[in-house]
């Protein structure tokens with residue numbers, strides 16, 4: 062039997078940069094799905110659709126190859142991937158709700174983003190359908206056992222959070238199952254992007270998940286540039302990386318504070334929050350916006366570093382670097398805090414591998430993937446990014462990965478600012494047609510954007526946030542925990558609702 | 564290490580920054596909106612409940628920033644509470660997705676009168692970039708499609724300083 066890789070490569074090649082897309086006939090696609098069982102190293106990174114085809118993006122963990130496969134929608138459906146790649150199930154539900162294509166033989170066909178409240182169903186289909194039947198109350202998976210009770214949480218919680226619904230099924234204090242229901246933050250982003258120029262559509266990419274606005278904007282810009290066959294100037298690529306590393310540090314600082322806060326340790330959010338604010342202010346001084354929203358655009362960056370910018374960044378990094386070892390010692394020396402973190406919310410390495418978990422979730426469970434190294438993109442090639450990896454898979458490991466990444470990003474930022482190339486900030490974009498894929502490493506993990514341009518306008522696009530892989534893993538990691546540890550697990554994963562709600 | 568930091572804070576003073584001056588016109592305009600009952604009942608402090616109506620989570624980052632020791636909200640009498648039943652103010656972010664309309668209405672109903680609704684960010688103010696989407700409540704745009712809005716703080720996202728100014732203006736107007 063051929064490998065899935067061989068089957069995909071034999072499919073008709075469609076120009077898509079930098080990775081060719083292969084269109085598979087129905088029988089070949091089916092053979093590919095079956096071959097996936099025998100090729101565990103071929104990770105499913107994303108699954109999406111357009112009005113006439115379903116698309117899957119794979120990463121071969123063995124050699125770093127990226128493979129894109131498509132198949133035509135026949136009689137309203139396509140053979141499902143979920144029996145062989147469990148991470149496909151959420152995507153298949155999303156594809157059904159947005160485009161109306163059924164995943165034939167899929168493991169889960171319950172509604173997902175469509176809560177029965179939109180004016181029509183299948184909003185991205187060539188012909189949207191009538192309003193769907195209200196699926197309220199939502200259907201949750203059955204749980205069997207004695208003395209079970211359920212705790213419903215959200216979509217509006219105590220605390221400043223995103224809207225999601227957590228359904229906890231518990232036996233006494235022990236969580237037997239967590240099921241997450243999302244879709245509340247669905248804003249119709251993909252539909253809004255269609256028919257827009259890349260420059261206008263970039264504003265939506267930058268707002269898919271505000272905490273990763275820079276990383277999403279980079280992935281989107283790179284997809285556009287790939288489709289049109291241009292490269293952002295070296296100075297723009299380096300400035301993008303400066304912004305991305307500031308974003309990574311700021312978010313990691315916020316996360317470490319939030320995780321410790323979930324364990325009731327108020328000192329950490331105070332100090333880490335202080336440093337995060339310093340990073341945000343440095344970003345505002347350097348790039349004119351605290352989150353650096355809309356600073357990265359297809360073709361380059363909107364503006365150069367402000368005159369005081371490098372000094373502001375250097376000052377924030379220096380204070381952070383001075384206090385960081387002390388803060389790590391505080392964490393290490395608080396036995397009551399460590400006791401809550403170690404051994405809590407363990408994500409097994411094989412699960413992280415099966416779902417191709419990126420970022421701190423994957424790296425805390427032994428999966429070293431980092432898009433800055435592989436497939437890699439400028440300016441990271443010569444920087445030799447150090448990627449921390451741990452095996453524990455618990456809350457403690459996810460926190461320590463963040464601490465290590467903060468230190469590495471401080472180092473990277475200094476090198477980037479010292480070696481900032483001279484030159485222009487943008488390259489002009491031709492009014493062309495084409496397909497492109499862009500990826501970028503956000504603080505949460507690897508982000509992938511695909512788009513098809515038709516005469517300078519977005520015909521179709523898909524934006525894949527790392528949370529697609531991480532939400533189902535949070536459900537798995539929480540199983541067997543006590544209820545009081547759920548917030549700890551949740552903060553240590555920090556998945557985005559908006560990022561997957563689209 | 565924790566104690567060393569605490570001693571340093573006692574010696575050098577808190578990390579919180581001095582408060583900026585408020586704009587008189589904005590405070591007066593808000594005071595005129597408030598009825599007498601609200602003024603006597605709410606007094607000089609406000610309890611705030613954040614409600615997410617489908618934001619991109621950028622606005623939440625800045626609420627978290629405002630919550631940090633740099634801004635030290637509680638010195639102004641402003642604090643975040645866990646339940647709408649304890650709240651005077653609903654601080655709403657997001658463009659009001661159709662999937663969250665009902666949840667926002669429940670939260671609004673659960674908040675006792677008198678209450679204020681603050682629309683935070685361009686999304687909550689008028690739908691922002693998501694205006695016109697099939698997934699967003701049509702009509703007035705932003706959260707005003709479902710609940711009466713007392714104060715709009717535009718920005719994408721508004722900075723913590725802008726947010727703080729808006730909330731303090733509310734507090735001042737409230738005390739007049």
Ligand code: SF4
Nearest residue numbers: 618619621684685686
């Ligand atoms: S106003 Fe801007 S930052 Fe706030 S939720 Fe809307 S898009 Fe995000």
